[in-house]
Amino acid sequence: xxxxxxxxxxxxxxxxxxxxxxxxxxxxxxxxxxxxxxxxxxxxxxxxxxxxxxxxxxxxxxxxxxxxxxxxxxxxxxxxxxxxxxxxxxxxxxxxxxxxxxxxxxxxxxxxxxxxxxxxxxxxxxxxxxxxxxxxxxxxxxxxxxxxxxxxxxxxxxxxxxxx
Numbered sequence: 498x499x500x501x502x503x504x505x506x507x508x509x510x511x512x513x514x515x516x517x518x519x520x521x522x523x524x525x526x527x528x529x530x531x532x533x534x535x536x537x538x539x540x541x542x543x544x545x546x547x548x549x550x551x552x553x554x555x556x557x558x559x560x561x562x563x564x565x566x567x568x569x570x571x572x573x574x575x576x577x578x579x580x581x582x583x584x585x586x587x588x589x590x591x592x593x594x595x596x597x598x599x600x601x602x603x604x605x606x607x608x609x610x611x612x613x614x615x616x617x618x619x620x621x622x623x624x625x626x627x628x629x630x631x632x633x634x635x636x637x638x639x640x641x642x643x644x645x646x647x648x649x650x651x652x653x654x655x656x657x658x659x660x661x
Contacts, residue, residue: 535622541612544625547607547632555579555660559588560602563651576603579660608634608654615639632655 561572575588585599586592594602603611612634615623622640627633637652 537612537614537625540625540627541609541616544627544632544634545609547627548609551631553631553659553661554581556605556658557660558605558657559655560634561653561655562601563653564649572602576602577660578604605633605654608637608652608659611639611652612637615641628657631657 526598527545557575557576557577560576561574563571572593573588575586577584577586583604585594585602587594593599612625615637618641619636620637620639620641621643623635624638625634628635633654633658634652635654637650639650641649
């Protein structure tokens with residue numbers, strides 16, 4: 498993406514040009530290593546640590562997806578985790594979700610896994626909002642390929658309620 502006016506710049510010729518290129522590359526590398534605040538992998542790691550420290554094992558929340566997929570896959574779905582067991586139900590009826598779609602509404606660890614997968618697949622855009630209190634992902638927006646249509650995904654986790 499180009500922001501602002503387009504300017505043309507040429508490297509100085511010869512050894513000086515090579516030194517400028519190497520110095521620029523070293524500076525960019527140092528900034529990415531020394532500034533972990535900006536990295537999605539580091540944000541994910543901090544959020545997972547916050548979630549683990551919170552110690553919430555039994556909880557209930559609502560998940561809704563935004564994607565170009567069939568309507569039942571959008572939700573909303575109520576996800577309840579109790580004693581390690583996961584139940585996915587329709588919020589209005591309380592009926593279990595169709596098993597073909599229930600996996601689309603994961604427990605919190607599944608949301609973390611979704612983010613990790615987007616990072617590993619080098620998604621073109623990944624925006625995540627984590628809970629300031631517990632660290633779990635409240636909103637995930639992924640665009641795997643900016644130039645492609647119909648592969649974007651949004652996940653919203655709302656109404657989080659610890660059960661213990």
